[in-house]
Amino acid sequence: MHSFEVEGVEKKNGDYLLEIDILPNRAHDCLSHYGLARECAALFVLEMASLPALGNEPKDGQDKEVLSVKILNTDLCRRYSAYVIEGVKITESRDLVKGRLESVGQKPINNVVDVTNYIVWELGQPLHAFDFEKIKGSEMTVRLSKAGEKVETLDGEIRELDDRTLIIEDSERLIDLAGIKGGANTQIDKDTKTIVLQAAIFDAAHIRRSSQYLGLRTDAAMRYMHGFDPNLPVKALRRGVELLMETNPDAKIVQKIDIYSDPAKPKRVSLSYGYINGLLGVNIPEDEVRVILKRLGCTVSALRESDKKAGGFAGELSVEVPDYRLDLNIREDLVEEIGRIYGYENINGDPPRGILITPYRNDRVLWRRMARGILRDAGFSEVYNYSLISRDEISGFGFEIRELANPVSDEFRFLRPSLIPGILKNMARNSRYGETAQIFETGKVFCGNEEKENIIIALNDFESIGFYRLKGYLDDVLKKFGITDFYFDPAFSSEDEKRHGFLLHPGRRANIFIDSKFAGFMGEVSPALCSEYSLKNRVFCAEIDFGEIADEAEDEHIYQKPSKYPDVVRDVAILAPRDVRVVDVMNLINSSGGELLRDVDLFDMYEGENLPDGMKNLAFHLIFQSEDRTLTSEEVDSIMNGINENINEKGWEVR
Structure with missing residues (x-):
């Protein structure tokens, strides 16, 4: 069907039952038999039959107000339509109606309830019928609920509401969860004589929220979540009354209610043939474009003078979109529909053309990949830790620590100023399964307002020789990066002590300088810190600003021929x-x-x-x-x- 997939076909009672997957953006107009028929008419160039007109509506002046309706939240109930119908007799529906409902899995109940279900399947508009005699005070008010209010729904469940659920009440109690499920206290029964047949447009987002809050996902709620043609409620009521009068020819409409606070204005979109063909990449004749748009229900005319002043161009079309197509809002939407009806299979594939430009080389990524490879080859395992840490893990750091405004929990409240807390947790976890470990990590750290990328190398050992093992690995890494101008300085200034000195053993530590600039530090983790993490072995680590390594790294090395004489x-x-x-x-x-x-x-x-x-x-x-x-x-x-x-x-x- 150019957009919808037929999931299955079943032969049933001499007819065929199609199971069709309706796309979410078309549920508002195609989740019904009439909507699908309209879609087929557009696709296969067929004439669409109109719904029969209602013949015995009350004429002007014959209405009498027997029911008062108030809408307190017009932003959540854009349109409220209802007919008060008297002289109703509760009977079985005609065999045709019952058969069609049964064919789609709907159980027939009585002629009134069956009409509301039939209209949902036929037109897509949910209807609800109230027993007029059960509406206290002959008045209905649509409003938001109050926290703690309760309503018993048709399924017999008593539901407690919050303060944001749209409800309908009479003069004494709640009688309906608007757009979701009717109330048990006004339901139709065998003694019903007068009914209120309701069709409305409720806010889609609000119905979705209320349905999720109540854990009540009904067919009506699902349909309201996708929105409706604002003119559909009146059409659905007219069609519903027509079906009802087939079993109740003496029934009369005594009051029509239609509260429409903000009538929809026609949607007009400016469109040019050049833009259509340019976007689709195919030359569709102008006459065919007009025919396709008319098949979609659009009204096509030349661009009006007011549209030209608003930015349109001469030669463009003014396309008025039908009210039932809520998904057509901009010219790209219309072009997509034109292409769909024209047939994407009729558009020849055209490979993209352009100038190939060599992408910018991100040296930082290349150096990071190289560092990981060097350390993995040396027997180190890479670890990944969260950038967020707890208050206990930052105690002792001598500079400003950044705290999140809305932390998920106390465990993830602060941005880490160093990679050491995470690496010590990894060491503690590894110590449960073995005595030694060699690990490394690259990641972001946050010192005051500064953000940078660091690399940390860590190993544990029983002896102090681990310090020199670590230094040897650092020598190897830096030299493989082509860095020769680096040295280790054990002298710590007062600023060094404040910044990271407390992390390290005072007798086995050194600052690392690259090109005479401070790049990081190395040493044995202080015994006090190891004790906090329950580490029994000595831990040695080096944390370096990876930016300093990347800035000084060289990927071109001068080859030096080895001497042929012995050393x-x-x-x-x-x-x-x-x-x-x-x-x-x-x-x-x-x-x-x-x-x-x-x-x-x-x-x-x-x-x-x-x-x-x-x-x-x-x-x-x-x-x-x-x-x-x-x-x-x-x-x-x-x-x-x-x-x-x-x-x-x-x-x-x-x-």
């Missing part, structure tokens, strides 16, 4: 004061070793027994190599003597 390795052990930085010792060795000293590696550090107070022992591998010859022992001994002399001049001892 010579010598070890040296140095006794130095504890406050001497390892980097200072290494700098001294490098400057003393000259060009033939290729590398200096710290392989052991000892503090404790058998050493003088305040002293530590550092052991290094020194690697010597030449590009043009094999080094002799005498050459290496000479260089080592120079290194030892410079070490002794510093007051340190070569052991």
Whole structure:
């Protein structure tokens, strides 16, 4: 059907029953037999039969007011129509009506209730019938409920309402949940003689909210949720009375009620042939466009002068959209309908054309992917944590912490200023299943008004050597990023102490500098903090501003051909004061070793027994190599003597 799918076909009582999937945006006009017939007429160029006119309506001046109706919330009840009909006899419906209702799974009840159900299936407009004699005070008021009010509905349930449900009341009690379900106290029974047949337009969003609140999803509520043609209530009433009079020829309409606070104005949309064909990509003749629009129920005319002044152009069409098509509001809606009726299968596929532009390279994404790969290859596992943390997790941070205005819970109240709280929770969780772990995370942190991306690397170990293992991983990561200008400084300023010093062990920590700029910190997590997370092993971590890494990273590396001559390795052990930085010792060795000293590696550090107070022992591998010859022992001994002399001049001892 160019838009609706037929889910199934069933032969029943000599006819065929079609199960059709109606799209949500067309429920307002196609969720009925008449609406589907109108759709078929448009699709297959058929004449649409009109509904029979009602012949015995009361003429002007014959109405008498027997029922007073008030609408207190006109924004929620746009139109309220009703007929008061007397001389009604409750009987069975005609076989034709009963048969059609049964064919769609609707159980016939009596001639009045069957008419309301029949009209819903035929036209899509819910009707409701009240027993007029049961309406106290002969008055009805449509209003919002008050909290705690109760109403008994037709299913026998007593429902307690909030203060936002649309109801209908008489002079004494509630008699209807407007648009959802009728009240038991005014229902039709075998003694009913006079009825109020109601058709209304209730606000779709309000009915949806009330239906959800009450947990009551009726067929009427579902239909009201999609909206209606504002002129449908009167048409539905006329058709309903016609069907009712087939079993009650002596019944009379004694009062017609139609309260329409804000009548709908015709919708007009300006449309040009050029825009239609340009958007669809096919040249549909002008005459065919007009015919299609008329098949859709639209009135087509040349653009009026008032529309031209409002921004239209000469040669454009003025299309008046029928009231029952609530989904047609802008010219793109009309173009889509024209294409649908014309047939998308008649539009040739045209591959897109354009200039291919190389997308902007986002280096940050590439570097992040590279960092993850390096760490995974080194045996680290990646973790993901929430950016929101609790108050307990931020205690001690020496800068402004950002608090959410509407937190989900106390557990997720603050934006994290560091990745460490999350990583410690991961370590604590892992410790239940194993003794060691190596993990990392990249993520956003929020320091005051600043937002940045950090990367954290963490591992646990029984010994302090974990500090140097971590430093080795950092060296490897930074060098693979092409960063050579970096160093570690154990000296912490008062600002450092305030910012992150409390997180780390005072004797095993260092700030990380890249290109002489502070980039992060590393060290052993303080024992007090580990205790808070019930961690038994030592935890070592390094948190670095990933932006600093990305800014200094180089993806082009200069290849250096390895020497074809063998290297010579010598070890040296140095006794130095504890406050001497390892980097200072290494700098001294490098400057003393000259060009033939290729590398200096710290392989052991000892503090404790058998050493003088305040002293530590550092052991290094020194690697010597030449590009043009094999080094002799005498050459290496000479260089080592120079290194030892410079070490002794510093007051340190070569052991």
